[in-house]
Amino acid sequence: MNDAGANNKNGLLEKGRSGVLHVIFGRSAVVLVLILIQLILMFWVFDYFRKSVPYFFGGHLIIALALVFIVLNRPSNPAMQLSWVVIIMISPVVGGLFYFYVETHPGQRILEKRLETLYKQTAKYITQDEEIAQKLAKRDKGTARMADYIRKHGNFSVYQNTKVTYFPLGENKFEAMLQELEKAEKFIFLEYFIVEKGYMWAKVLEVLQRKVAEGVEVRLMYDGTCAFNYLPYRYPEEIRKMGIQCKMFSPILPILSTHYNNRDHRKILVIDGKVGFTGGVNIGDEYINRRAPFGHWKDTAIMLEGDGVEGLTQMFLQMWNVTEKCEDFGKYLQKENCGIQDDSGFILPFGDSPFDRELIGETVYMDIINRAEDYVHIMTPYLIIDHEMETALCYAAKRGVDVKLILPHIPDKKMPFALAKTHYPQLLKAGVRIFEYTPGFVHAKVFSSDGRKAVVGTINLDYRSLYLHFECGAFLFDLPVIEEIEKDFEHTLAECQEVTMADYRKGNIIQKICGKALKLLAPLM
Template structure:
């Protein structure tokens, strides 16, 4: 394998350059057509100006987040013809519409296998009507029931999850499903791959799905064929090809591992060495995850199968992956696994975060790598603080994306002035996506506090309510807080003029970041 690394990297980066050049060529052709029509054909240009005005009216009256409308209105107003043509081109892309239609069909097919236990729902409603309403919403719009009979283990670091993954993978008897945003050769992936190959030889069914962005810089484009030769079923989600499409904007950002339908993992940890601190990138890498053992693992099984089948019309044998009900401790609390789909009118990941902020009684504690907020989220954070809720946010001190970090800092003053406390993790980078509230609610998953996670990506998480493991999540927040420095209003003023200007300019394009 070592001998082929140079060749592999050449293929990777050679393909990356070709794809980028092809996409730029398409954008250049569109822009050139605009220039030709403007300069040489006056009446056609006039016609397109009318089209631009019609597009503007459509954007203003279209349902959706006003921040996204603003991003489109800017090019339509400044460069009417090109902006209108580009908007129409993006709106007419069939990829996202076909995928949404396919996902709805798949969700309808799996609904009979993830039926809500009415006794569990009624018990939750009796304890907390507001949580009962949230659970009903998630089941209605996300096909995700609320479960009991589920043991939960929280991992405060990626290396903790890694050790548990290796242990649980070795115990697999029937099937292993893996869905990850990033995979890269190294200590972590190579050790997991060795176990997967051994499990295939034992007759265990192994399916591996990873996001197609990896084909640009991390893995060879035909890596799925390499795994298939080992007996591992493998797919890339939305592989990047040499044509421009809005479809590429919707990435599979989920991190899911399901073993035998009994055990499931999720959280921020991808399959690369920086996530377990075996490779230093941006200082110490702080990440989190959870392992669910019991009934709630079922939802992750079917969440995976829906994504696996989104690009095919084959009939899945869902019954083959049903496992008997788990008998857990009597008072183990409630667990709701849920997914986020970037289509339709519902934004489930955002709704859950807003619900926690709006119903908090004493505190909301948050860890997130990115802070790129729409007005609704800003209002929820500031209103919670203004009504006396302790709102604390832990951010990285060493960012992985300097532009995103500069943009995040533009929100600091408004949040701090309202009473929100912001901290930066001084040892390095926080990649965790965690909410805890009132010692009775916690969310651990893949959902960042930015537009991409809340609007554009496929995501997932586990919501815990009155579960004993919530105290471990909150304790980790407090332990992490000891390694942070609090940000004051004066800190923003100390930033360089160009950094502040960069952040303010980027704020115009925040929905795209």
């Protein structure tokens, strides 16, 4: 080996050692160790009382049975109830007290109360144009009723005069995103589940710094889990030195807490209230195929121009103000004249929260499935669904609707992939057609139906998205872009392999066993 090769090898070894040391001694490892210590201490206390206090176990078993009675009678998803019952009955001591801890944790209650207050304070800024609502009712009564439900229970309005551009890949969105950022004059709001250092973030940050120097207000919010894998814990301080307002949503601290389950999974970019982006694309190099850890990354996004951007601005400001004194939203929610006059169709940007007791994301999906006449075409990275969703998909197929699902062929996570396969037999027997994207991983979250309806957003078909995370999306009705979305589905379909019942039967037996074993706890994963 020549000197250059040796030096390169030594450099890689040194970099590897450095990476290992960073993991071992980094803040994320410390947080995990401290949380683990708390769990061990909790279990030790439980075990001590079980062994030392007479009748403790028997008494706690009675309490566990009482808890099972409470769990089964609380308004909750039946699958989640069953998972809790199993945990409590397997280990009455640990399971019962852990359930009590989850349901009564003060951090979650404080966040829930804060959001409830915030929604009430900001309701006055968003009003539905009744003329548009009446137009929608004349066009399609069922869709108008769904929009009315979302307005009453989520305070999201339906709009016209909005141009929607569809991006079939993350790199298409990235290119448009940079172009629109350059046009910013007043403010830029970014809210992303993942922000990862790399080419994509470097390019975006370069523009943001330039815009700050021009006097543009820039705010960045990303989810606290980024501190584990993608960014240093004190990265917001570094960003603030550049003149950019920055915060993590729900930073993970070295204390046990159940609100860590409720992540900000949204992807929103708003520029001057005139232009907005949402969809599946985070800020990271795999989303634009500059890295390929799981083959080709299929993702989608949309850009809104016009009145509908108001809905995305509203969502961003609500989440930003969770830890702030509620600011004056009015100056950001004034409709900007973008010169767009289009009353051909309708757009309804909407958000979903784990604390509003309304499953808005799942309700929108179910409404599309249940009222489909010709077809429902879906792209989703995960398929971990409850009985109601599975029944709706099966019934749609049985009544003659063309139901097709596109899922990844190369998974990014093995457990969710194994869980997804457990739904294949029932769906296939009912006539649902399942396709796997052979070039790699599908991260898109897209519904398309009957040439009239579509949803593009952040909501996966899994329990975390439907029940536990903060999510967002845009419901599109009778807009020209819906044809492009359906064409992209058909184009993607051509790169997939169909999964038949014979294929499923020949599948990996270990994967099947693991998937069935995990299914009981799927709602809590």
